Amino acid sequence: MRRYLSLISGFAVLALAITVSVLLARAYIEWSGNSVPPWLIAMIAGALGMLMGWALLPTWWRGVLLIAPLVVWGGFQIHPGWFLAAAVLLFLVQFNAIRHQVPLYRSGRPVIEALADEIESRGASSFADLGCGDAHIIAALAARYPDCRFTGFETAPVLYLLARWRCRHLTNCAIRYTDFWSVSWSRYDMVFAFLSPQPMLRLWRKCQRELAPQASMYSLAFEVPGVDASEVIEAGRFDLLRYAVLPKGGVRDAGDQPRD
Numbered sequence: 263m264r265r266y267l268s269l270i271s272g273f274a275v276l277a278l279a280i281t282v283s284v285l286l287a288r289a290y291i292e293w294s295g296n297s298v299p300p301w302l303i304a305m306i307a308g309a310l311g312m313l314m315g316w317a318l319l320p321t322w323w324r325g326v327l328l329i330a331p332l333v334v335w336g337g338f339q340i341h342p343g344w345f346l347a348a349a350v351l352l353f354l355v356q357f358n359a360i361r362h363q364v365p366l367y368r369s370g371r372p373v374i375e376a377l378a379d380e381i382e383s384r385g386a387s388s389f390a391d392l393g394c395g396d397a398h399i400i401a402a403l404a405a406r407y408p409d410c411r412f413t414g415f416e417t418a419p420v421l422y423l424l425a426r427w428r429c430r431h432l433t434n435c436a437i438r439y440t441d442f443w444s445v446s447w448s449r450y451d452m453v454f455a456f457l458s459p460q461p462m463l464r465l466w467r468k469c470q471r472e473l474a475p476q477a478s479m480y481s482l483a484f485e486v487p488g489v490d491a492s493e494v495i496e497a498g499r500f501d502l503l504r505y506a507v508l509p510k511g512g513v514r515d516a517g518d519q520p521r522d
């Protein structure tokens with residue numbers, strides 16, 4: 263509720279500041295006969311809006327109010343075709359945000375290092391990145407571990423093409439334009455995912471059904487609801503959670519038991 267109030271007040275202040283500066287500009291033109299450039303009116307509206315909202319609104323509004331009128335004015339100067347092109351590009355990059363509620367968000371170098379340690383300590387020979395983005399994770403790992411086979415699944419068109427290009431010289435790295443839910447993961451020793459909270463239970467169930475008993479699922483940042491991770495590995499901004507697959511019909515150790 264507070265968020266909506268802040269939004270309504272912010273837009274009200276913005277509208278008021280723009281109206282006041284347009285009226286001031288008109289009065290000035292009538293009085294002096296000189297014209298005022300539109301960008302100057304936008305700047306005055308920004309400064310006015312910031313001052314009006316200074317004590318009234320949360321701090322982050324100050325910057326927004328300052329630049330909003332200039333951005334709006336600039337927007338009118340740009341050909342609408344550019345907005346369409348930007349929207350199409352955004353759609354092709356963030357395709358899965360709509361389809362699977364999983365947007366692109368790249369993990370960083372500490373994640374590569376954490377996964378590299380796991381590949382080494384477990385002697386993994388196959389690795390899947392479920393939703394590989396532009397493949398910066400598996401490309402780095404594939405270059406480092408030529409004896410391990412890497413597969414990246416990606417269905418956002420622009421990201422798929424970038425991933426293919428990035429891995430073009432890596433013979434142990436395959437990029438597939440495939441929805442990862444539609445294939446079996448049984449051949450992988452390590453399955454890595456950085457998705458969103460939404461698919462975590464489904465991911466875990468599929469791993470339980472399909473992965474070999476010595477395989478592990480790794481999730482960056484997102485927990486499987488009701489299941490304790492077997493291991494929590496520091497990987498920079500987010501933790502890397504390892505979930506060992508339960509042996510069929512049994513329980514391996516306390517860390518692997520689903521919670522009620």
Ligand SMILES: C[S@@+](CC[C@H](N)C(=O)[O-])C[C@H]1O[C@@H](n2cnc3c(N)ncnc32)[C@H](O)[C@@H]1O
Nearest residue numbers: 358364367368369393394395416417441442456
């Ligand atoms: C948060 S990004 C992670 C990218 C990369 N793994 C990393 O760690 O930097 C998730 C990616 O999964 C892709 N994705 C989501 N659902 C998918 C699906 N069902 N099949 C293939 N790719 C999917 C998205 O397009 C997005 O690029």
